[in-house]
Structures are given as C-alpha cells and as structure tokens.
Amino acid sequence: xxxxxxxxxxxxxxxxxxxxxxxxxxxxxxxxxxxxxxxxxxxxxxxxxxxxxxxxxxxxxxxxxxxxxxxxxxxxxxxxxxxxxxxxxxxxxxxxxxxxxxxxxxxxxxxxxxxxxxxxxxxxxxxxxxxxxxxxxxxxxxxxxxxxxxxxxxxxxxxxxxxxxxxxxxxxxxxxxxxxxxxxxx
Numbered sequence: 050x051x052x053x054x055x056x057x058x059x060x061x062x063x064x065x066x067x068x069x070x071x072x073x074x075x076x077x078x079x080x081x082x083x084x085x086x087x088x089x090x091x092x093x094x095x096x097x098x099x100x101x102x103x104x105x106x107x108x109x110x111x112x113x114x115x116x117x118x119x120x121x122x123x124x125x126x127x128x129x130x131x132x133x134x135x136x137x138x139x140x141x142x143x144x145x146x147x148x149x150x151x152x153x154x155x156x157x158x159x160x161x162x163x164x165x166x167x168x169x170x171x172x173x174x175x176x177x178x179x180x181x182x183x184x185x186x187x188x189x190x191x192x193x194x195x196x197x198x199x200x201x202x203x204x205x206x207x208x209x210x211x212x213x214x215x216x217x218x219x220x221x222x223x224x225x226x227x228x229x230x231x232x233x234x235x
Contacts, residue, residue, distance in 0.1 A: 055136075058129040059097070060108075065121035067100055068109045070141055077115045080171065080227030085119055087169025097126040099144075101137050111141050149221040150214060178229055 077085075098113025108127060110117060117125065132140065162176050210216040216232060223230050 055130045055132060056128050057102075057131040060127050060129060061124040062100075062108060062127045063121075064117040064123050064125045066108070067098065067113075067117050067125075067127070068103070068107050069114050069117070070110050070137070072138060072141060073110070073114050074142070075114065075145060076226075077118075078227045080174070081225065082115065082119065083171035084169070084175045085115060087167065087172035089116075089119065091167060091169060091172070094123075094126055097128045099130060099140070100127050101130045101132045109137070111137055112144050146218060146222075149218045149225075151221075152217055178224060178227075181231070 094116075098116060099111040100108040100113075101111060103109050108129065111130065111132070113125070113127075130137075130140075159180060162180055165176060167173050167176070208219055210219060220230050220232055
C-alpha cells in the first residue's frame with residue numbers, strides 16, 4: 050500500500066488567526082479545559098495543531114480547536130495539510146475516534162501515572178480519574194448494628210455496546226469529557 054504524505058508545511062501561527070472548522074463536532078467540558086490549561090502551563094505545546102489552507106490563504110483547523118481557543122494570543126505549531134473539503138471532513142470525523150480505539154494496559158498506565166507530578170488540581174483530578182479513584186473518598190461506614198447506613202445517591206447511565214472495541218471507545222470518550230466511568234462486562 051502506498052501512503053501519501055499530506056503534510057505540506059509546518060508553520061507557527063497566532064492561534065486566533067486559525068479558523069475553526071464549521072463542522073467541528075467535539076465539545077470541551079470545563080473539566081477538560083481546566084486540565085488542558087494545567088498541562089499547557091506545566092509542559093507547554095508538545096504537539097502540532099492540524100489545519101488546511103483555504104483558497105484565500107487562511108488556515109482552517111481540523112484538529113486542535115481547544116488548544117487554539119485556550120491560547121488565542123500564542124503562536125502555535127501547525128502542520129498544514131494538503132486536503133480538499135471532503136478529505137478534511139473525513140479526517141475531522143475520524144481523527145479523534147480512531148485514536149480513542151487504542152486500548153490501555155492498565156498496569157503500565159498506573160506505573161506511568163505514578164511517576165507524574167503536577168501542581169494543577171485539574172491535572173491531578175484527571176490522573177485520579179484515570180486511576181479509577183473516586184472524586185472524593187467515601188466515609189468509613191458505621192459499624193454499630195443499630196445505626197442506619199447512609200448510602201449517597203448515585204445517578205448512572207448504562208450504555209450497551211456491540212463489542213469490546215466500541216466499549217473502549219465509548220469509555221475513553223466519556224472519561225475524556227470528564228465523566229467518572231467504569232468498564233463492566235455483564
């Protein structure tokens with residue numbers, strides 16, 4: 050199979066000059082925005098945004114909308130791609146879900162996260178969620194038999210998936226949006 054290299058240029062561009070794609074389907078909850086700000090503050094830019102050049106010379110984002118919105122005055126790294134409208138739409142639709150299909154080795158991930166130090170509360174919350182730790186530790190239950198046990202309300206959604214790959218994709222999407230999730234097989 051011959052694979053084309055669609056990267057035609059690398060540029061540093063002021064983020065507020067990048068035009069968002071009109072069909073960008075991703076939304077970014079506050080918890081994700083906060084975690085991204087924490088990572089940018091502690092590490093900085095470590096990956097390029099993806100854009101394509103329009104006929105008028107402007108750059109239209111395909112990937113990196115939140116990063117561009119978060120740092121509008123910064124000059125950001127951009128890979129300029131040689132894509133037409135249909136190809137850009139295809140990449141926009143499939144880029145994140147394709148990455149979300151990767152499976153996690155929980156043991157290796159836990160070891161890696163054990164090496165991560167952060168000053169950001171939002172990043173620490175993300176790490177805790179990735180480790181499967183609850184948002185707040187539950188109080189130890191009362192052991193006296195005569196006392197009622199207080200069980201906090203929990204509101205949950207169960208999503209039925211066609212297979213393990215879809216389950217993993219939905220899990221990664223929901224945790225990426227800041228939801229506390231657990232994988233179950235019934």
